[in-house]
Structures are given as structure tokens and as C-alpha cells.
Amino acid sequence: MGSSGFDWKLPDHPKLPKGKVIGLIVLDGWGEANADQYNCIHVAETPVMDSLKKGAPERWRLVRAHGTAVGLPTEDDMGNSEVGHNALGAGRIFAQGxxxxxxxxxxxxxxxxxxxxxxxxxxxxxxxxxxxxxxxxxxxxxxxxxxxxxxxxxxxxxxxxxxxxxxxxxxxxxxxxxxxxxxxxxxxxxxxxxxxxxxxxxxxxxxxxxxxxxxxxxxxxxxxxxxxxxxxxxxxxxxxxxxxxxxxxxxxxxxxxxxxxxxxxxxxxxxxxxxxxxxxxxxxxxxxxxxxxxxxxxxxxxxxxxxxxxxxxxxxxxxxxxxxxxxxxxxxxEPPEIDRTSGEYLTYNGVRTFACSETVKFGHVTFFWNGNRSGYFNDKMEEYVEIPSDSGITFNVRPKMKAVEIAEKARDAILSGKFEQVRVNLPNGDMVGHTGDIEATIVACKAADEAVKIILDAIEKVGGIYVVTADHGNAEDMVKRNKTGQPLLDKSGNIQILTSHTLQPVPIAIGGPGLVPGVRFRKDLPSGGLANVAATVMNLHGFQAPSDYEPSLIEVVDN
Ligand SMILES: O=C(O)[C@H](O)COP(=O)(O)O
Ligand SMILES: [Mn+2]
Ligand SMILES: [Mn+2]
Incomplete structure (x- = not known):
């Protein structure tokens, strides 16, 4: 029971065990789009993310990250970090600001x-x-x-x-x-x-x-x-x-x-x-x-x-x-009342959490994740670490940002045995994508991929589970396009650089030695979105999600 008298206890998942370490990675601004020269994720060397994709459709799929799927007014509204992380953390779709x-x-x-x-x-x-x-x-x-x-x-x-x-x-x-x-x-x-x-x-x-x-x-x-x-x-x-x-x-x-x-x-x-x-x-x-x-x-x-x-x-x-x-x-x-987030539930159910990013995205995996609430739910169960970002520069100058430092903190947290959930945001694709600098964004995507590897290696070592996803698109499309997808030129014949996010879906991949072999993505949720991720993660921690959460993306089949 929480202090409010509300019963926070989650029912056991009938088939999935508790106590596995889950590495939960949010690649900021990492969408899925056609492969061409303006798709920096495609152009960059990203062997880790490429190999995860080979797990499709059972262990890799796309989820919606824009428009009504994240509580925005119309399908023309691109996703963003606030609504994306709110949906990821809260497991439900709230009408947003x-x-x-x-x-x-x-x-x-x-x-x-x-x-x-x-x-x-x-x-x-x-x-x-x-x-x-x-x-x-x-x-x-x-x-x-x-x-x-x-x-x-x-x-x-x-x-x-x-x-x-x-x-x-x-x-x-x-x-x-x-x-x-x-x-x-x-x-x-x-x-x-x-x-x-x-x-x-x-x-x-x-x-x-x-x-x-x-x-x-x-x-x-x-x-x-x-x-x-x-x-x-x-x-x-x-x-x-x-x-x-x-x-x-x-x-x-x-x-x-x-x-x-x-x-x-x-x-x-x-x-x-x-x-x-x-x-x-x-x-x-x-x-x-x-x-x-x-x-x-x-x-x-x-x-x-x-x-x-x-x-x-x-x-x-x-x-x-x-x-x-x-x-x-x-x-x-009145702001949306984003209550009973997955982070709060998990603290009441014995899941110890570590969250980390660098300053410019720190609040994304903490404040936004927890429904626009600063601070810990339970400081004995949670540790949030902020790596100071460079300030006074635009991130195309240092596109690798603090990806390695974030990944190393996550690695140490995974290996420490002190946490069941280790959650990070890797900012590169987004922060460098916003500068409109294509060359730098390619470097950024490679850096993020390398950081993912550090975390997945640690998960491998402890027999854990990974969940790799993103909050919305950005780096996968750096050019404004016409309706048929062709790059638009300005009056002087130059391509129009797209500094913003996109309407693209984002990947989600699951895996790791701790994943029960029969776990796979369900086929009956083709339009699943970011809000379906929280129930998925709760399942992987060994719990059933609250009944009003958007349904889990996974099922367990007997092999
Ligand atoms: O605030 C910003 O940097 C942009 O407007 C949106 O980017 P974010 O939603 O990824 O933070
Ligand atoms: Mn973002
Ligand atoms: Mn952004």
C-alpha cells in the first residue's frame, strides 16, 4: 500500500520471471525512414542497431511516436521528447498541452x-x-x-x-x-x-x-x-x-x-x-x-x-x-494529470531503478518519464545520475556528446547488481539532428550506436534483458520533402534542411540472455505506439500491467 492508501501492488506475470536486469535505452530522435543520403542513421555505421533489426518481426518492430498516438491534436503533429517520454513512462495516452x-x-x-x-x-x-x-x-x-x-x-x-x-x-x-x-x-x-x-x-x-x-x-x-x-x-x-x-x-x-x-x-x-x-x-x-x-x-x-x-x-x-x-x-x-506512471508503480513493487543522461536530456528520462514530476518517488529505490553537458556550443561541434560516458555509467549500474532497471537517454541523433548539420549527425548516430553496444554488452554479462527504443524521429530525415518524398529546393536551388523532428515511427527491439525464449512481439497491435512500451517493460520485470495501461506489445508462446 502507498501512503495514499492506493494499492500499488502489481499482479505477477503468469509466465515471466522477476529480478532480471533490464537495460532500457531511449535513442533520442531516432526514427525509421527510407534509406537515402539524407537519412543519417542509414548513412552512418550503426552495426548494433542494424543487427537488432534482423530480429524482426518477433524481436524488433516499429511503434508510432507522433500525433494522436502520443496525445497531440492531429496526425500532422510530429512527436517530441515531452510527449514521447510521457507516453513511454506513463503507459497511457494523455491529451497533451x-x-x-x-x-x-x-x-x-x-x-x-x-x-x-x-x-x-x-x-x-x-x-x-x-x-x-x-x-x-x-x-x-x-x-x-x-x-x-x-x-x-x-x-x-x-x-x-x-x-x-x-x-x-x-x-x-x-x-x-x-x-x-x-x-x-x-x-x-x-x-x-x-x-x-x-x-x-x-x-x-x-x-x-x-x-x-x-x-x-x-x-x-x-x-x-x-x-x-x-x-x-x-x-x-x-x-x-x-x-x-x-x-x-x-x-x-x-x-x-x-x-x-x-x-x-x-x-x-x-x-x-x-x-x-x-x-x-x-x-x-x-x-x-x-x-x-x-x-x-x-x-x-x-x-x-x-x-x-x-x-x-x-x-x-x-x-x-x-x-x-x-x-x-x-x-x-490545467496540465495533463499524468498519474500512476510506471516508474512509481515499479518502486512499490521492488524494482530498483537507475536513470541517466547528460544534462540536455536528463529531465527526459526522469522528469518527463515520471509525468512531469521532478525528484524521486523513493530515494531508496532510485538513483538518477546527470552527466554535465557541454554548454555554450552547438552540438554539431561535438557530435559524440556524452554518449560513451552515459553508457559507461549505465554499464556500471548494470554490473553493480543494485538495480533491476537501468534507463538511459542517448541524445545524439536528436541534439545534433537539430543543428541541421548532416555530416555531424552521421557522426552522432554512430556514437549512439557505439553507446548502445556498451550497454548491451553489460546486459549480456549479467544475463539481463534489453529494450531499445526511441522517443520520436529526427536524424533519419534531414531534408524537407514534397508529398512524393522528393527533397524540396529553395529559391536558389539548395535543399531545404530539416532541423526538426519527423512524423516517422520509431523502432523497438527486445532481447538479451534473460529474455524467456517464447517472448515475441504480438502481431495484433499493428498500430502500437510509445504508450504500449510501459506495459511491455512491466511484463519483462515479471508483472502484469495495470488494466488501464495500453496493452503490452509482447506475448509468451510455448516453444
Ligand atoms: O526543445 C527542443 O530541443 C526541441 O524543440 C524539441 O526537441 P526534444 O523534444 O527532442 O527535446
Ligand atoms: Mn526527444
Ligand atoms: Mn529534439
């Missing part, structure tokens, strides 16, 4: 909730600031949601609105920020016609300004703070579209890494610093890259950088980003 915000905007309920009422108290006398990612990527935010929020806020009495934009180029094509800024400017102009003083106040590229995660590099958040709150930035412009175009014209500039800028009036004064009495909404729905800015905006005690001036504001997140920290305390839309 994107969908919940859509519904709250469509019904108008977003404007009736506690969070909006709270920020609304500032509208009469002060400014409403909206900070977030400006794109239609649908991973962290969506421009159409921002536009509806702007419209709704003005109808609800906001008289002065300032938007602090972060340019994308990571979940969408590089260069698309100009078009998004034009759309936003157009809507702001319409609001001005209606008498609302609405304009863009600051900006910067998401990877250089504000949207760091897992405390990898606080200077990123500080740059945002300086521009958004203090109104200070190295670049000053009168207009955001002009700002983006000018900064993009610099050598090697791109949307992800645009330097911070502020918009100034005719006298050179910033148009939108955040001051006492103002309201602030961070309009991203996804949690990981909002937690740090939320801390800076909300916490009285804060020592990560010198905030210089800390305005007394009414702050709300689009969602609550961390259910354990209750951060932020005010929010516009």
Missing part, C-alpha cells in the same frame, strides 16, 4: 480560469507581457494560440500588451521566423486599430535567449531577462521584422541562435521593460524550457544570476510546468 490549450481557447474557458483572472487584475493600470516561442512548430507553443490569446486578452480589457518573441528554426524551418513575425505584426496592428497599445518589445533566438533547460546554462535565461525585464540588449531596433532580417544577415546567423534585441521608440527608449504591477504570461505549453524562466520570474530567493531589478508582477504560465514544485503557482490551463 497543445491539445488542452486548443480546447481552452476554443471554449473560452481559458479566460475564466483562476490564472487568467489573476493576471487580468493588472489590465486596468498596467501592461500584459507575453513571452514565448513564436512558431507553428507545436512542440513548445503555437503561433495561432498566441494570436487567440492576444485577441482574447484585449477583449478582456488588456489595454497595453507587449510580446517578447523567441525565434524558432528548430521545430520549423530555419528562416521561417520572418514570416511568423510578419503574421504577428499584422495582428498587433489590428489590435492597435482597435485602440489597444500592442507591440513586440523584445526578441532573440530560442537557444541563445531564455529557453535553456535542466539548468544547463543560466546565461541563456539571463540574456532573456535583461531584454524582457530590464529592456537591455546589445541590439536595438524600431521594428521586429527588421530586427530579425538584419540579425539573420550576419554570417552564420540562424533563427535558433539570434542575439537578443529590444524594440525602442523614436527617442531610443525600450518600449516594453517589465515593471512593478505588470502581468506576465509565458505562453509556451511545454514545460522543460520554461522551468528556468519561471523560477526567475516567480522565486523571491533566486541566486542563479543577478536579476538587477525584480519587478512585482502577476505571473502565470500557460500551464503549470512542474507538478512537484507547483511552478508556476498561477497558470492558464
Amino acid at each position: 497543445a491539445k488542452l490549450v486548443d480546447a481552452a481557447l476554443a471554449s473560452g474557458k481559458i479566460f475564466e480560469g483562476e490564472g487568467f483572472k489573476y493576471v487580468k487584475e493588472s489590465f486596468e493600470t498596467n501592461t500584459l507581457h507575453l513571452i514565448g516561442l513564436m512558431s507553428d512548430g507545436g512542440v513548445h507553443s503555437r503561433l495561432d494560440q498566441l494570436l487567440l490569446l492576444l485577441k482574447g486578452a484585449s477583449e478582456q480589457g488588456a489595454k497595453k500588451i507587449r510580446v517578447h518573441i523567441l525565434t524558432d528554426g528548430r521545430d520549423v524551418l530555419d528562416g521561417s521566423s520572418v514570416g511568423f513575425a510578419e503574421i504577428l505584426e499584422n495582428d498587433l496592428a489590428k489590435l492597435r486599430e482597435k485602440g489597444v497599445d500592442a507591440q513586440i518589445a523584445s526578441g532573440g533566438g530560442r537557444m541563445y535567449v531564455t529557453m535553456d533547460r535542466y539548468e544547463n546554462d543560466w546565461s541563456v535565461v539571463k540574456r532573456g531577462w535583461d531584454a524582457q525585464v530590464l529592456g537591455e540588449a546589445p541590439y536595438k531596433f524600431k521594428n521586429a521584422v527588421e530586427a530579425i532580417k538584419t540579425l539573420r544577415a550576419e554570417p552564420n546567423a540562424n533563427d535558433q541562435y539570434l542575439p537578443p534585441f529590444v524594440i525602442v521608440d523614436d527617442s531610443g527608449k525600450p518600449v516594453g521593460p517589465i515593471v512593478d504591477g505588470d502581468a506576465v504570461v509565458t505562453f509556451n505549453f511545454r514545460a522543460d524550457r520554461m522551468v528556468m524562466i519561471a523560477k526567475a520570474l516567480e522565486y523571491a530567493d533566486f541566486d542563479k544570476f543577478d536579476r538587477v531589478r525584480v519587478p512585482k508582477i502577476r505571473y502565470a504560465g500557460m500551464l503549470q510546468y512542474d507538478g512537484e514544485l507547483k511552478l508556476p503557482s498561477h497558470y492558464l490551463v
Whole structure:
């Protein structure tokens, strides 16, 4: 029994033993796609993953990792780490942030909730600031949601609105920020016609300004703070579209890494610093890259950088980003309630867990895996190890990242005899894939494959079981394609590099000396997705999954 009185005990699996060590590997951004020169996984030497594939269909298969299979609004929504790891860890499909915000905007309920009422108290006398990612990527935010929020806020009495934009180029094509800024400017102009003083106040590229995660590099958040709150930035412009175009014209500039800028009036004064009495909404729905800015905006005690001036504001997140920290305390839309995750169940059933990744993906195998909850369920049963990521570089510079270090930690944990589940995220395919650098992504894929080998060798030694899968696609397709799958060319005849994730399915492979010989993938779940993995893993630990979990992918046949 848990402290809540809920019975966490899982029934025994009728045929599968307990106590095996399971090496659970999530290859970030590793999908399955046609083999051509833009499929970096195909081009790279990946002998380990190639050999696992030979186990198809009994020990290797594909699972869905995008769209409705992971709780996203439509089948056109690519997968991402948050929804992917949520599904992997929780074993059920939850309507995710994107969908919940859509519904709250469509019904108008977003404007009736506690969070909006709270920020609304500032509208009469002060400014409403909206900070977030400006794109239609649908991973962290969506421009159409921002536009509806702007419209709704003005109808609800906001008289002065300032938007602090972060340019994308990571979940969408590089260069698309100009078009998004034009759309936003157009809507702001319409609001001005209606008498609302609405304009863009600051900006910067998401990877250089504000949207760091897992405390990898606080200077990123500080740059945002300086521009958004203090109104200070190295670049000053009168207009955001002009700002983006000018900064993009610099050598090697791109949307992800645009330097911070502020918009100034005719006298050179910033148009939108955040001051006492103002309201602030961070309009991203996804949690990981909002937690740090939320801390800076909300916490009285804060020592990560010198905030210089800390305005007394009414702050709300689009969602609550961390259910354990209750951060932020005010929010516009209830987050999905991802409860009874597999990690929590397993701690109550005697399964000791080790989880590891490097900083940039650490929260993926812990926080996202556990339903957007930070910390341990039971610190006697779990150990989470974070390997510090390189900071201040783009990962095409060091595409091997910390794959070997992660694998060696996993190997040691497997050999230690202290854990039944050893779970890692190998970031390479994804983090390097996002840079759009094809050569580097090929190196990244090879590095991830080598790391898998280290872990599988350790599993072999202890007579364990491996489960190798991924959270969504990325490195398997590095080019934007037309409907027939041909690479699309831009105006100058160059291929259009795809920095984003994809809609592709991902592999899952099982094996190892500890796997009962009759275990194989069922044939009756052709459209199985990431949410089916949790029950599968519970089975391999020797338990039946809870009845409301998506069904297990495996069956045991008598040989
Ligand atoms: O935040 C990011 O880096 C991208 O927008 C999505 O990548 P992830 O979902 O793999 O983290
Ligand atoms: Mn991912
Ligand atoms: Mn990614």
C-alpha cells in the first residue's frame, strides 16, 4: 500500500520471471525512414542497431511516436521528447498541452480560469507581457494560440500588451521566423486599430535567449531577462521584422541562435521593460524550457544570476510546468494529470531503478518519464545520475556528446547488481539532428550506436534483458520533402534542411540472455505506439500491467 492508501501492488506475470536486469535505452530522435543520403542513421555505421533489426518481426518492430498516438491534436503533429517520454513512462495516452490549450481557447474557458483572472487584475493600470516561442512548430507553443490569446486578452480589457518573441528554426524551418513575425505584426496592428497599445518589445533566438533547460546554462535565461525585464540588449531596433532580417544577415546567423534585441521608440527608449504591477504570461505549453524562466520570474530567493531589478508582477504560465514544485503557482490551463506512471508503480513493487543522461536530456528520462514530476518517488529505490553537458556550443561541434560516458555509467549500474532497471537517454541523433548539420549527425548516430553496444554488452554479462527504443524521429530525415518524398529546393536551388523532428515511427527491439525464449512481439497491435512500451517493460520485470495501461506489445508462446 502507498501512503495514499492506493494499492500499488502489481499482479505477477503468469509466465515471466522477476529480478532480471533490464537495460532500457531511449535513442533520442531516432526514427525509421527510407534509406537515402539524407537519412543519417542509414548513412552512418550503426552495426548494433542494424543487427537488432534482423530480429524482426518477433524481436524488433516499429511503434508510432507522433500525433494522436502520443496525445497531440492531429496526425500532422510530429512527436517530441515531452510527449514521447510521457507516453513511454506513463503507459497511457494523455491529451497533451497543445491539445488542452486548443480546447481552452476554443471554449473560452481559458479566460475564466483562476490564472487568467489573476493576471487580468493588472489590465486596468498596467501592461500584459507575453513571452514565448513564436512558431507553428507545436512542440513548445503555437503561433495561432498566441494570436487567440492576444485577441482574447484585449477583449478582456488588456489595454497595453507587449510580446517578447523567441525565434524558432528548430521545430520549423530555419528562416521561417520572418514570416511568423510578419503574421504577428499584422495582428498587433489590428489590435492597435482597435485602440489597444500592442507591440513586440523584445526578441532573440530560442537557444541563445531564455529557453535553456535542466539548468544547463543560466546565461541563456539571463540574456532573456535583461531584454524582457530590464529592456537591455546589445541590439536595438524600431521594428521586429527588421530586427530579425538584419540579425539573420550576419554570417552564420540562424533563427535558433539570434542575439537578443529590444524594440525602442523614436527617442531610443525600450518600449516594453517589465515593471512593478505588470502581468506576465509565458505562453509556451511545454514545460522543460520554461522551468528556468519561471523560477526567475516567480522565486523571491533566486541566486542563479543577478536579476538587477525584480519587478512585482502577476505571473502565470500557460500551464503549470512542474507538478512537484507547483511552478508556476498561477497558470492558464490545467496540465495533463499524468498519474500512476510506471516508474512509481515499479518502486512499490521492488524494482530498483537507475536513470541517466547528460544534462540536455536528463529531465527526459526522469522528469518527463515520471509525468512531469521532478525528484524521486523513493530515494531508496532510485538513483538518477546527470552527466554535465557541454554548454555554450552547438552540438554539431561535438557530435559524440556524452554518449560513451552515459553508457559507461549505465554499464556500471548494470554490473553493480543494485538495480533491476537501468534507463538511459542517448541524445545524439536528436541534439545534433537539430543543428541541421548532416555530416555531424552521421557522426552522432554512430556514437549512439557505439553507446548502445556498451550497454548491451553489460546486459549480456549479467544475463539481463534489453529494450531499445526511441522517443520520436529526427536524424533519419534531414531534408524537407514534397508529398512524393522528393527533397524540396529553395529559391536558389539548395535543399531545404530539416532541423526538426519527423512524423516517422520509431523502432523497438527486445532481447538479451534473460529474455524467456517464447517472448515475441504480438502481431495484433499493428498500430502500437510509445504508450504500449510501459506495459511491455512491466511484463519483462515479471508483472502484469495495470488494466488501464495500453496493452503490452509482447506475448509468451510455448516453444
Ligand atoms: O526543445 C527542443 O530541443 C526541441 O524543440 C524539441 O526537441 P526534444 O523534444 O527532442 O527535446
Ligand atoms: Mn526527444
Ligand atoms: Mn529534439
